[in-house]
Amino acid sequence: MPKVTFVNEKKEIEVPPGSNLRTEATKAGVAIYKGIDKYLNCMGFGLCGTCRVLVKSGMENLSPKSVMEKINLNAHPLTMFAVIGHETEMRLACQVAVNGDCTIETTPALNVAGENFWQKPYPNK
Numbered sequence: 776m777p778k779v780t781f782v783n784e785k786k787e788i789e790v791p792p793g794s795n796l797r798t799e800a801t802k803a804g805v806a807i808y809k810g811i812d813k814y815l816n817c818m819g820f821g822l823c824g825t826c827r828v829l830v831k832s833g834m835e836n837l838s839p840k841s842v843m844e845k846i847n848l849n850a851h852p853l854t855m856f857a858v859i860g861h862e863t864e865m866r867l868a869c870q871v872a873v874n875g876d877c878t879i880e881t882t883p884a885l886n887v888a889g890e891n892f893w894q895k896p897y898p899n900k
Contacts, residue, residue, distance in 0.1 A: 780878045781805050782831060790873050795819070796837075797826050797868040800881075807868050809882045819869035821847055824854030826868040829861055829880040836875025837866065844870040856885045 776789040779799065784806075790799040797819055800807050808816055812825040819826075821843040830837065840848075844867050848858050858865045861883070868879075 777836065777873050778876045779873060780876075782878060782880045784881065792874055793872050795869065796828070796866075796871040796873055796879070799873070800868060800879075805881065807881055817869075821867055821870045824848075824851045824857075824867065827854055827857055827883060828866055828868050828871075829883045830864045830866055831878040831880055833875060833877025834864065836873065836877050838870075838872035838874065840866070841870050853885070857883060 777792055778787055778789055779796070780787045781800070786803065786805060788799065788803045788805075790796075797807055806813075807826045807828070812823075815823075816825045817823040821841065824847050827848075847867060848854050848865060854865075854867075865883070868881075
């Protein structure tokens with residue numbers, strides 16, 4: 776059975792192959808949402824972007840990005856800012872099927888004040 780390790784919670788769970796990351800994390804008591812997002816979310820349809828997670832390792836063991844996930848990560852205002860600097864490792868937990876071992880960081884912060892967001896194209900000029 777695949778093992779999912781949650782970095783922030785220091786918790787490791789075993790999940791059935793092909794299971795949904797959001798569903799299994801919720802069953803194990805791992806908080807995918809923070810603050811008011813616990814109550815105001817799209818219930819796993821990939822519309823709100825509040826269940827975003829960073830995949831620290833094991834991306835090859837997760838399902839490929841769905842069309843809804845690609846649209847959300849590139850067009851949703853909140854998710855779009857969170858993706859900056861993490862284009863290859865940001866996923867929506869509700870759209871991810873776990874097929875093997877992976878390491879996940881839940882509730883990553885927005886990067887609106889970070890160097891990746893405000894970086895100029897020509898820093899030496």
